[in-house]
Amino acid sequence: MVEQTNPNSIVGNLQLVFLGPPGSGKGTQARLLAAEYGFRHISTGVILRGEIKAGTPIGREAKKYIEGGRLAPDHVVRILAENAIKAENNKRYILDGYPRTVQQAIWLSEFMNSQKSSLTAVINFEINSEEVVSRLSQRRIHSVTGENFHLSNKPPPEEQAEFIITRPDDQPSAIRKRLKIYDQQTRPLVDFYSSKNLLVPVSASGSFSDVTAEIRRVLHLP
Numbered sequence: 001m002v003e004q005t006n007p008n009s010i011v012g013n014l015q016l017v018f019l020g021p022p023g024s025g026k027g028t029q030a031r032l033l034a035a036e037y038g039f040r041h042i043s044t045g046v047i048l049r050g051e052i053k054a055g056t057p058i059g060r061e062a063k064k065y066i067e068g069g070r071l072a073p074d075h076v077v078r079i080l081a082e083n084a085i086k087a088e089n090n091k092r093y094i095l096d097g098y099p100r101t102v103q104q105a106i107w108l109s110e111f112m113n114s115q116k117s118s119l120t121a122v123i124n125f126e127i128n129s130e131e132v133v134s135r136l137s138q139r140r141i142h143s144v145t146g147e148n149f150h151l152s153n154k155p156p157p158e159e160q161a162e163f164i165i166t167r168p169d170d171q172p173s174a175i176r177k178r179l180k181i182y183d184q185q186t187r188p189l190v191d192f193y194s195s196k197n198l199l200v201p202v203s204a205s206g207s208f209s210d211v212t213a214e215i216r217r218v219l220h221l222p
């Protein structure tokens, strides 16, 4: 009998950051790899949308920024991210959408040092902005599960139509603003992590499965 190999036993502790513009597919890839290898997928966007939905004080503070396509304040996101990492016991996770500013990256590094831990790699999703706009304007999400769909490539199930929504920050004016903010506030992290020899570029404009295969290859995942 051929013994089944459990991928979880092969992959040791990995602390990853997925960096890239909105619409680069980092969230979808993070979700898939997290499920397959038993990582925790820590998305500050998902956490913030949860806070908004629950009407918490953090959610109320963050709502106006998120829906307008701006970044939530650094100090708000910092607490959410650090709590999520602590809950994971610093072991195996993908940070998706955190950090997004140099200040957040400095805090993350200080926080990880204090936990005697460090980042394994930062995967940089490279894609041009025209493709991003086209992807985001066709993106829909399930309002209960948070699953992403794409009108042409991955149409949402018709029987769930009442739950399928366009994110307010995927409206064209908000998309343009988010891309500008990405260039101004998040793109500097490419140099930040490159200078620390942590940056691993991945071409994110290919098909979903090509991008998954490339991430597996660069991370030596089985």
Ligand code: AMP
Pocket (backbone or CB within 6 Å): 022, 043, 044, 045, 046, 048, 065, 066, 067, 069, 070, 071, 072, 073, 074, 077, 096, 097, 098, 099, 100, 101, 104, 169, 178
């Ligand atoms: P995402 O789901 O990653 O696209 O995030 C959705 C929105 O949540 C972003 O456009 C920001 O408004 C907010 N957000 C998520 N992560 C961060 C972060 N690290 N810093 C500031 N704002 C964030």
